Amino acid sequence: MIELKTPAEIQRMHVTGRFVAEVLTEVGDLADVGVNLMDLEHHARGMIKRRGAESCYWDYEPSFGKGPFRNVICLAVNDAVLHGLPHDYTLRDGDVLTADLAVKIDGWAADSARTVIVGTAAEEDLRIIRATEEALEAAIEAARPGNRLGDISAAIWAVARDYGYPVNTQFxxxxxxxxxxxxxxxxxxxxxxxxxxxxxxxxxxxEPWFARTTDKIIFDEDGWTIRSADGSRTAHSEHTVAITDDAPLVLTRRDRE
Incomplete structure (x- = not known):
């Protein structure tokens, strides 16, 4: 059943969305050469605990995962793009890092993701990140009453096509x-x-996400981390958006966007 939220309920989601944006901003700022992924995981845990929020990922156990997810943030590096399981990995110069976070506050969820480059940025990595960001903005623009769900999907696909990136439809x-x-x-x-x-x-x-040269994916042995099948680099941008009588309302917009 698809539930339509009241304006008051959307405002409660907006409270959660602002917090998600705050965490992702801090994680992106902390991502640097020599930083371990588990340091970022524990930083996010601390922020969630202090806010009294609830992680949507902790104990998350969908059909495709291997056991419950026992972390609060997804961290994916380079060819990894979705459901990245935080682990003992030290970030290197030029790594592409995607951070994806979903939490609840007072029973209402928000979900967002961003991709950043650690240290020296390669132009091709900047390009694919830019493509996902533009696709996300195009999707948001299409999220208006009277439009169809396919209008959102088509808007994302059009940007990917213009950039020359294939699109996976499984996730x-x-x-x-x-x-x-x-x-x-x-x-x-x-x-x-x-x-x-x-x-x-x-x-x-x-949440548009692209891999540079394939629309096929593979799973790590951890049962969670999803990578491009050919090892090409990836990017992922995501916002929680409310459709209103007026313009779309982005509930997870970060202050610097």
């Missing part, structure tokens, strides 16, 4: 609200004018 965006994943999948590729009609009160996590 994409989703509805969100009382739970991190609610009923509704938002593919990153689709046809305009198709699918569910968007209505005010619908809240979605929109």
């Amino acid at each position: 994409g965006g989703h509805a969100i609200g009382r739970e991190m994943h609610e009923e509704l999948h938002v593919p990153n590729k689709g046809k305009a004018g198709r699918g569910l009609t968007l209505k005010p009160g619908l809240t979605l996590a929109l």
Whole structure:
């Protein structure tokens, strides 16, 4: 069942979204050469505990995972892009790091992701990050009442196509609200004018992610970390967005964006 949220409920999600944005900003600032992924994990844990928030990832156990996820943030490096399991890895110059975070505050969830470059940035890495960011903004712009779900998917796909990146449709965006994943999948590729009609009160996590030269994925032995099948580098951008009577409301927008 797809639940439409009231303006008051959206405001409660916005409180959560601002906190998610704060954590991702700090994690991005801390990501530097010589920093261990577990340092970032523990920093996020501390922020969540002090805020009295609840991690949506801790004990998360979907069908594709291997046992419950026992971390509060997904951290994926280089060819890894989704569900990156934090582990003992020290960041190196030029690494591409994706941080993905979902939490609840007072029963309402928000979910966001960003990709940053550690140290020296290669132009091709900047380019794929820029593509996901532009695709996300295009998806947000399409998230208006009266449009269709396919309009969002088509907007993401159009940006990927312009940049020359293939698109995987196994994992994409989703509805969100009382739970991190609610009923509704938002593919990153689709046809305009198709699918569910968007209505005010619908809240979605929109998350374009691309690999440079493939739309195929593989899983690490940890059962969680998803990588590009050919080892090419990846990027992922995500925001939680509320569809309103007016413009789309981005609930996880970071101050520097």
